[in-house]
Amino acid sequence: MKKRTGKGYIINTAVIAVIIVAFAFIKSAFGGNEQFRLIIVPSLWQCCYLIILAASLNLILGFLGQLSLGHCGFMAIGAYAAALISLAFQRAGVFTEKAGPAFVLVLIGCILAAGILAALVGLLVGIPALRLKGDYLAIITLGFGMIIVNIINNIPFAGQEGLSLGSASASLYKNGLGFGTASKVTYLWVALIVTLICLTMMFMFIRSKYGRAIKAIRDDEIAASASGINTSYYKIFTFTFSAFFAGIAGALYACANATLSTSSFAFTNGGILNSTFIVVMVVLGGMGSLTGSVVSAIVMFFVNYQIKNGLWVKSLPGFLGGIFAYPMLVYAIILIAVIMFRPRGIFGTYEFSLLNFVRDIKEHRAKKALQKAGNKEAKSND
């Protein structure tokens, strides 16, 4: 069993290396392509923070088994923290252009700081909120998410006008770490590596004593505490840990967007950044499967992209076109369909890995071979 895990680590490291090399190659090959710069790169940025967001919410929803609807609140904190800190650094003159080692350092520092700040708020929210369970927890986290957004809204140097284009203070786009088209291409590697590191950290977390403890809490909280697991500690810890990644996702969001506006994190927002949208991603991918979250984040991004920009959607006749004018309606239909036809999501609790995949194919073949042999025997008996 130990050997198998060792093999798994080698394969995963190899796969990550291949991904990075492949992206480096693609970037050098298509760097000048208009479509690549204007559509594919921004899409990849969006996918990166959606993946982190979905996977981190899955820690709470799928592995800890608690319903939290305030995840976007933590993301908002991360986004604003990263943006404001980078602006402060720029005013202090640490960097002037979006280039050079000083800027990269600030960028990484901002991403980390965003995560840590979101985690701190997560801890503060988690301590009182996690005393509740089920629907009550959902309501209180929903409330906290809205409160966070409203507080940010009322901070004079951040709020409604603070970081948007044309407002009194300089916009993110030109200053701080808001990236334009060119820098998005240049710093795509940052988004990719941050996403990979976050995913790795979450996998390590799940496959350790922490993962065992929170899955035990999900399956049976009473039995977990009767087995010596300190349930409140692990719940708060996981909530904080998850908020940390939401903060990092927020920082990437701040990088990928010219302006920050609190309305994009609000619960009533019909766009992609809405706590329910992330819940749909987690449920679709499978509660309890990180690889499922990765896949469904990409799928849901694609669905959202098609609804917003797909030409075929605009050519749909009357009623159908009407539905697609309200993306929230489409997400709701997807959620209902998933719960009706595949309640455990695409992946269930299955984690995709090459080793598992090969093993399953082998098992499947062995089963088939056995069946064939059985059929033959039955025939010869006739």
Add this chain to the structure above:
Amino acid sequence: MTESKKPVLETRNLGITFGGLKAVQDFNIQIFEGELVGLIGPNGAGKTTVFNMLTGVYLPTVGSVILNGEVLNGKKPHQVVSSGVARTFQNIRLFKQMSVIDNVKAAITKDIKYGMVDAMFRTPKFWKVEHELTEKAMDLLSIFKLEGKADQLAANLPYGQQRKLEITRALATDMRLLLLDEPAAGMNPTETAELLECINAIRDRFGISILLIEHDMSLVMNICERIQVIDYGLTIASGLPEEIAKDPKVIAAYLGE
């Protein structure tokens, strides 16, 4: 026989009320090292309530629970476990979506000496501890011959083995006192006999004390050294199995007058 020894567990006038209902009153019990005590009574007598008070699920209204001289009142369930009391449940409560071995490993909370950093970077310390955990868990699983099913989901085990896994999980907590809540419920006579053997084997191997709730009288009369009977929250008899079997109050409680 063990009067000179100090009891492992002692309760003093333990009682709990839910609103106006006195669920358990004046519950006194002493369990000595290595002893197997049975707790019986008709349905609704308050047996499981006693368990819940002993394990910190309920806070007793009056009285105290003393384990090896340490007062357990007011401790949370997981703290009670780390003081050395583990339990099983009347209706099986396993971690169903986890593998059999993870069920056991999750309950070994005492020996884990690695933190977040070790887990994130997979340090040698992490591997060493995890390896030890796996070995210990496999060792425990072999008591009930479950080692062959280590990688299965707990939910997929047959009923009898789920019971056994629950007991194994309780053993994994390194306890000194094991509380078994109707371990033979829903088992056929063969399975019950097998369970009886296993309980004896556990006692011999770990030298622990056991408090057992059970309805199966053959099991209770066979293995318990002492029996305490409660009815409507009150202790109505306690003593050796033979005495209990003849006690008119006990017969009245079970069969009516």
